[in-house]
Amino acid sequence: MKLLHNQLFRWAIFFIVLLGAGFFADNNYYLDILITIVFYACMASAWNIVGGYAGQVSVGHVAFLGLGAYTSTILFLKLGVSPIIGIPLGGVVAMALALGIGFLTIRLHGPFFTLSTIAIAEILLVLAIRFHGLTGGSEGLNIPYEPSVYNVVFKSYFVYYTLFVALMAAIVAVISYINTSRTGYYLRAIREDETASSSLGVDILQFKLRALLISAFFTGVGGALYAQYLLFIDPHTVFTVAFSTKVAALSIVGGIGTVIGPIVGSFILTPLEIFLRSQFGGTYQGLYLLIYGVIMLAVIVLIPKGIYGTFVDSKNRNRR
Amino acid sequence: MLLQLIISGILLGGVYALTSMGLSLVFGVSKIINFAHGDFVVIGMYSALSIYYVTGLGPYISWILVIPISFAIGWLAFQLIKKTIGGEEINQIFITIGLSMVIQNLLLMTFKSDYRTMKSSFSSSLEIGNIYISYESLLAFLIAVAVTIAFLWFLNRTDLGRAMRAVSQDKDAASLMGVKVELINVLAFGLGIAMAGLAGGLLLTMYAAYPTAGGVYNLLAWVIVVLGGLGQVEGALAAAFLIGICETLTGFYIGPDFRQVVYYLFFIAILIIRPQGLFSGIRMHKKVKHETTA
Numbered sequence: 001m002k003l004l005h006n007q008l009f010r011w012a013i014f015f016i017v018l019l020g021a022g023f024f025a026d027n028n029y030y031l032d033i034l035i036t037i038v039f040y041a042c043m044a045s046a047w048n049i050v051g052g053y054a055g056q057v058s059v060g061h062v063a064f065l066g067l068g069a070y071t072s073t074i075l076f077l078k079l080g081v082s083p084i085i086g087i088p089l090g091g092v093v094a095m096a097l098a099l100g101i102g103f104l105t106i107r108l109h110g111p112f113f114t115l116s117t118i119a120i121a122e123i124l125l126v127l128a129i130r131f132h133g134l135t136g137g138s139e140g141l142n143i144p145y146e147p148s149v150y151n152v153v154f155k156s157y158f159v160y161y162t163l164f165v166a167l168m169a170a171i172v173a174v175i176s177y178i179n180t181s182r183t184g185y186y187l188r189a190i191r192e193d194e195t196a197s198s199s200l201g202v203d204i205l206q207f208k209l210r211a212l213l214i215s216a217f218f219t220g221v222g223g224a225l226y227a228q229y230l231l232f233i234d235p236h237t238v239f240t241v242a243f244s245t246k247v248a249a250l251s252i253v254g255g256i257g258t259v260i261g262p263i264v265g266s267f268i269l270t271p272l273e274i275f276l277r278s279q280f281g282g283t284y285q286g287l288y289l290l291i292y293g294v295i296m297l298a299v300i301v302l303i304p305k306g307i308y309g310t311f312v313d314s315k316n317r318n319r320r
Numbered sequence: 321m322l323l324q325l326i327i328s329g330i331l332l333g334g335v336y337a338l339t340s341m342g343l344s345l346v347f348g349v350s351k352i353i354n355f356a357h358g359d360f361v362v363i364g365m366y367s368a369l370s371i372y373y374v375t376g377l378g379p380y381i382s383w384i385l386v387i388p389i390s391f392a393i394g395w396l397a398f399q400l401i402k403k404t405i406g407g408e409e410i411n412q413i414f415i416t417i418g419l420s421m422v423i424q425n426l427l428l429m430t431f432k433s434d435y436r437t438m439k440s441s442f443s444s445s446l447e448i449g450n451i452y453i454s455y456e457s458l459l460a461f462l463i464a465v466a467v468t469i470a471f472l473w474f475l476n477r478t479d480l481g482r483a484m485r486a487v488s489q490d491k492d493a494a495s496l497m498g499v500k501v502e503l504i505n506v507l508a509f510g511l512g513i514a515m516a517g518l519a520g521g522l523l524l525t526m527y528a529a530y531p532t533a534g535g536v537y538n539l540l541a542w543v544i545v546v547l548g549g550l551g552q553v554e555g556a557l558a559a560a561f562l563i564g565i566c567e568t569l570t571g572f573y574i575g576p577d578f579r580q581v582v583y584y585l586f587f588i589a590i591l592i593i594r595p596q597g598l599f600s601g602i603r604m605h606k607k608v609k610h611e612t613t614a
Contacts, residue, residue, distance in 0.1 A: 057413055104592050110409050111353040112591055115542050119584040122539070126581050241535060245417055252414055286428035286531070293421030300415045301403050 007176070015169050022161040031157040037270040038164040039226055044250035044262030045171045046218035051248060052256035053178070054211035055191040056106065059244045060117030061219055063124050064094035066238035068220025069227040073141050074134060076151070083152035087224040094220025095213050102212045106205055118241055125239035140234025143227065152228045160229045167225060168263075171218050175259050178214070187211060191257070242289070249296045255306025264308045269295070324451050325568045331453070333564025334461040335522045337468055339537060340544035340556045342515035345475075348488040348551040349508035352401055353412050356420035358538025360397075360513045363423065364390055364520025365529035366431060372438055379438065379521045380459040390517025394510040402505070420534060427531035435528040460522035467518060472553065484508050488551065516541075536580065543587040549597025558599055 018038070025031050043065070051057050071093040072086030081089075105116045128135045135141065147155045154160060178184045186207045189197040198204050227233045237243075254265025269292065276288035303310040343357045367389050371382040379386075397419060404412045442455040475481040486494040487504045495501045520529075520537075527533075544563055548555030563583055570582040590598065 051410075055410065057410055059417065105588065108591055108595075111355075111413055112546070112595070114355075114413060115539065115546075116588050116591055118535075118539055119543075119587055123581050123584050126577050129577065130575075242532075245421060248414065249418070249421075256410070284429050285433065286425035289421055290425035290429065293418045293425065296418035297400065297415060297422065300411050300418065301400070304407065304411050 011169075011172060011176075015165060018165055019162065022158055022165070028157050031161055033271065033274055035157065035161050035164055035229065036274065037266055038161070038168055039222065039229075040247065040250055040270045041263045041266035042164065042168045042171055042222045043219060043247045044254070044266050045168070045175065045259075046215050046222065047244075047247050048251045048256060048258075048262045049175060049178070049215040049218075050208075050211045051215075052251060052258070052261070053175075053184070053187045053191065054208045056208055056212065057110065057114045057248070058117040058212075058215075059114050059241060059248060060119070060121035061215070061247060062239055062241060062243040063117070063121040064098060064216040064219040065223035065226075065243065066121075066124060066128065066233075066235070067097055068094045068223035069233045069238045070128065070135060070141075071220070072224035073143060073227050073233055076143065077141060078134075082150045083224065083228055084150070087152070087221055087228070090224030091217040091219075091221035094223070095217045098212050098216030099209075102209045106208050106212060117244075121239060121241050121244065125235050128235035128239055135235065138235060140232060140237075143231040145231060153231065160225075163225060164229075167218070167222060172259060172263075174214065174218075179259065183207060183210060246289075246292065249292055251306075253295060253299050253306055255309030255312075258306075258308055258312070261306050261308040265306070268307070321572075325572055326565055327451060327453060328457070329565030329568035330561055331457045331461040331564070332526060332567060333561035334464040334468075335519050335526070336540065336544060336564050337557050337560035338464045338515050338519035338522070340541045340548070340560055341468065341471060341553055342512035342519070343541040344512075344545050344548070344551060344553055344556050345484070345515070346509050346512035347545065349484050350402075350405065350487075350505040352405065352509065353409070353416065354401075354512075355413060355416040355538060356397070356423060356534070357512075357516055357541050358536065359420045359423040359534030360390065360394065360516040361520040361523065361537040361541075362427065362529060362531070362534045363393060364517030365524050365533070366427060366520075367517060368521035368524050369431075369436055369438065369529060378456070379524050380456065380463060383463060383518050383521050386517050386521040387514045390520075391510045391514040393517070394513025395506060397513065398506050398509040401509075405505075420538070424532050424534055431531060433531060435530045437528045438524050454525070456525040460525045464519065464522055467515070468557070471515065475553065480504075480507070539580075539584070539587075543583055546587065546595075547590055547598050549599055552597060552599065555597050555599040559597075562598075 022031060022034050025034060043061075047058070047061050068087075068090030071090040072083050075081040075086045075089065076083050101116070101120055105113055108116060129138050131137075143153065145153060147153050178187070186197070186202050189200075189202060190204050190207060194204060223238060227238070250265035250269055251262040252265070253269060254263065255261030273288045273292070276291060280287045299306060305313060339357070339361055343354060346352055346354055346357070364386050367386045368379045368382050371377055371385055372379070375382075400419065401415055404415045444455075446453040446455060446458060475485065483494065483499045483504050484507070486497070486499055487501055487508075491501050494504075540563070544559045545556055547559035547562065548557070566583050566586070567579050571579045574582070
């Protein structure tokens with residue numbers, strides 16, 4: 001109990017510092033960087049629930065992001081439903097998709113689950129382009145810039161920033177809760193040895209499915225919120241598999257299966273990406289993704305547990 | 321029209337067969353889950369293109385060069401990938417995904433994102449009744465078939481081929497019988513990538529090359545391998561023709577953007593209903609699971 005208390009305290013300080021950084025940034029350029037970092041930290045943490053804890057590697061997570069984004073945006077543009085309702089609903093719709101595909105594919109072994117998630121994301125990409133009337137096709141959808149709380153469109157970047165930090169706090173809270181709950185122990189047991197835990201009576205599929213649902217919900221909410229921030233979505237940004245690999249890369253570099261790992265990953269790689277894009281984006285298209293790839297390869301070969309995972313390991317070793 | 325489409329599908333399927341046999345070989349022998357296979361196909365495409373730009377040779381000649389180039393690249397890639405063999409599966413998946421990111425963006429930086437095609441060197445096409453077949457795709461198909469037959473002969477009739485099959489069945493037993501497993505692994509990987517590269521060079525007669533095409537060809541190769549039954553070379557062959565035909569038919573009747581959607585759906589259905597593949601009675605699915613958890 002003391003440990004939990006301590007952890008809670010640490011997280012509280014972390015989020016206060018994070019918010020304070022945004023408050024004092026006082027400049028939209030820096031706030032945009034902070035928002036992007038926190039957004040990717042959210043996405044990586046959400047991915048980590050199913051990829052890191054349940055050990056089911058999804059590279060099609062962008063399907064949930066896109067579905068969440070399109071749900072809230074379409075509801076707002078076509079029916080005038082406020083994104084205050086639309087954003088959580090986006091998460092619910094993403095969760096419904098996760099339930100549908102998870103029910104069918106969660107039983108697939110490792111790489112085949114991964115392949116099926118890629119296929120699903122690709123299918124949604126084509127459908128989003130095809131159903132032009134609803135989704136605006138390849139041109140995408142624009143959310144009009146009319147700041148109001150009802151529209152969830154704000155003049156101040158700091159409000160968006162607060163929302164993203166709140167989302168991250170929610171994800172961290174849920175993961176920490178799962179970690180100490182029965183579900184968390186089962187998930188860890190499943191990841192360590194599927195056959196053994198199954199023979200001890202753990203309903204593997206049910207727990208994996210749970211992890212997928214939670215992960216999809218947060219990814220969908222994040223996608224919807226991101227659409228409100230960008231005021232624009234199109235199929236090639238919200239349904240591209242490259243986004244999923246990027247998010248997974250953040251977790252791997254930071255350390256999968258840990259609460260902090262994906263956040264560490266995003267805080268290191270996202271600023272690097274923004275820097276590389278602003279410096280070399282025009283002349284060397286793709287340079288930042290190349291460097292992402294190289295970093296990912298280096299981490300897997302040299303420190304397979306990721307930066308944070310390796311840090312924790314060495315700390316434990318010293319303590320002993 | 322239907323006959324025309326089916327024939328184009330078969331020509332396409334012949335080249336697809338090459339791609340997926342390479343993947344099947346790599347997966348069977350070294351148990352590597354290669355998510356960058358499609359990117360090696362694209363490397364083959366750009367190799368053939370570069371040869372064409374420099375020497376003016378078409379893909380039906382340059383394939384002789386594309387094979388050793390791809391083999392060398394495969395050999396190099398294996399030196400990296402082998403570090404994860406026997407490790408956690410998630411790292412195995414992500415080392416090839418990372419490799420795929422590196423290849424795609426290196427290609428993007430060197431060749432830019434344009435779609436590149438090759439000018440046909442034949443002005444006419446073969447005409448039988450009211451069916452048209454371009455000489456280039458026909459040649460590509462014939463080369464693909466010839467290489468496929470040579471590969472099957474190699475796998476079944478030579479000592480090296482037998483060693484590869486032995487490693488694929490039981491690498492410990494093979495090692496005890498004096499097979500150099502390490503060497504066989506790298507040779508199989510190189511050979512698999514060489515076939516992917518060759519397929520890429522030949523595909524250039526039908527499709528344009530662009531840096532991120534690897535994603536499409538990667539999933540395609542896996543679809544075929546799963547459909548044919550994992551590690552079943554003959555099954556993959558049949559599945560390749562099926563997918564080729566499926567692609568030309570949906571491309572024409574539903575729309576070119578749906579070309580992949582139909583077989584992706586088909587793929588998910590197969591994974592769920594018949595994970596052992598369409599044409600096989602052997603349950604490789606279970607076996608694979610065993611070997612990766614052991």
